[in-house]
Amino acid sequence: MRESASAYASRIRRFRLPRVCIAVVGGDAATMVERAESLVRDNHLIELRLDYLPQPLAALAKLKNFIELHPEATFIATCRRAANGGKFKGTVAAQLAILRKAADMGFQLADLELQSASSLKANELRDLYDRIGLIVSYHDFRATKKLDDQLATMSKFPADFYKLVSTATNLHDNVVMMKFLEAHAGSHEMVGLCMGEQGIISRVLGVRAGSVFTFGAAVRGEETAPGQVPAGELRDVYRIDMVDQATQVYGVAGDPVAHSLSPVMMNAAFRRETVNAVYLALHAKTLKDLLACVQEIPIRGLSVTMPYKQEILDALENSDALTRQIGACNTVVRGAGGQLYGFNTDVAGITVPLEQRMSLSGARVLIVGAGGAARAGAFGLKAKGAEVFITNRTPEKGQSLARSAKAKYLKRADVAKQQFDVIINATPLGMNGSKQTPLHENELNTKYVFDLVYTPAETALIKMARSRELQVIPGLEMFVQQGARQFEIWTGKPAPIAEMGYVVTKALERRAAEEAFEEPKAAAHGAAKKSTQVSPTRSAPKKSAKTSRSNAKASNSKR
């Protein structure tokens, strides 16, 4: 038993703990130890989810040796009950017995849900608190509300940390969580964050609002909660260890944004140029929600993507001439007084890669498409003196763009009759591995083909152009150049373009490899599903142990 609760608590004060705790799961003690062993070198705060083990009490002896071998790390024992979002089906008394034994086995901290704490006798809870550092936790799987009321209830119980984990249903819930942390971090040791894809702000910035630490997944695919970010990403991409009060916050705002590569690219640029800033993916379901966060967090600058490029214009104090002409803004700067200023860097994303290869004055450029990217291209290229042609699936839209940008509209049937210096694909055709191309091979009468689509890097159009020995410009160049211009607008520094291009290329390669890995699995899953759907007279196959495990994991506790 420890010397005294307060002396023990002083050993686990916030400055002794890393900012990221990794939750480790496993179907048996050996697997759990193996996973923890592979992580402990870089992660000195590890939560072992005992509730994932079929026999947690018996397994604890097997964990003891591992814990003793790693005095550099702090281990949290969590045996979350099923009723509170975990996997443990035993009683509160059984849960208590497991956590007491965990203390004997060398765990420094135990996580106990508020619901369990409430049903224990005062002396039982005090006894646990005397044995081990105690985290009393509360999870709200639906919303972020009544945090103060919850804390008032929780603080009736002795604990070293009070942990409140809610669910963000909008971006502003992060503001609510961070204000709550700021208000209480002076009087309690707090841990707080919002789950869900929209909770990323609190996962990264919560530590500066007063959360002693936050939670990260061991690796992508092993998240124990919706919206959980791999711990390595929290440290390497978001540089959570250096986030402080002076850190400027930027983000890409859209709906959806989960797959955006902008956070990888822009955070790498900030790191390279030692700018104290962090860049987040902001899944905004409404512009109103986004704008409230911009003011309250506050957010210093935004990359704006679909569907807000036009809608945001009304919220701007001012914007540059091209943004007004195009009628779309993809870059916002927030002034010190909260005013928002708009820019359109998609223009540079299209013109810069071309200017690196040719003079645009007098160049004949065909743009296929008449949406936002086509508009940026048409106005930007006209401003550089190019002769611009537009063709589009919906002729009226193409004609309208051609008129406003002083370009020429070409009927699709006439495209093959013309010769161009550049053809630009400004449609989504070819995205995500689709074999579709915006034009046929006989229509590629051009020196250069510039495909704005950048996922995948090698689109069907790029392949077709290469097979005709045409020069190609991949969409990645636009992505990097529009981001580089944003970086320059926000920081006043030249952008580290090579670094930005490198990290995005690597991220695209990783994504392609992950997709290639997932495809056979999905095909196998489809085949298996089909084989179970044969005859209604055939009895349903038994679930394999593996399927049961993965189903259980999917429905498991959240953070």
Ligand code: NAP
């Ligand atoms: P948008 O505003 O939705 O416009 C899409 C355009 O593509 C419209 O003109 C539309 O024609 C046309 N289109 C859509 N589906 C089509 C189909 N099945 N067949 C023929 N035409 C079709 O999109 P956007 O913002 O301009 O973006 C266009 C593409 O550019 C995106 O998909 C993206 O891949 C790429 N992009 C890349 C970057 C980068 O950094 N590399 C930046 C921005 C955009 P209708 O008028 O007939 O609907």
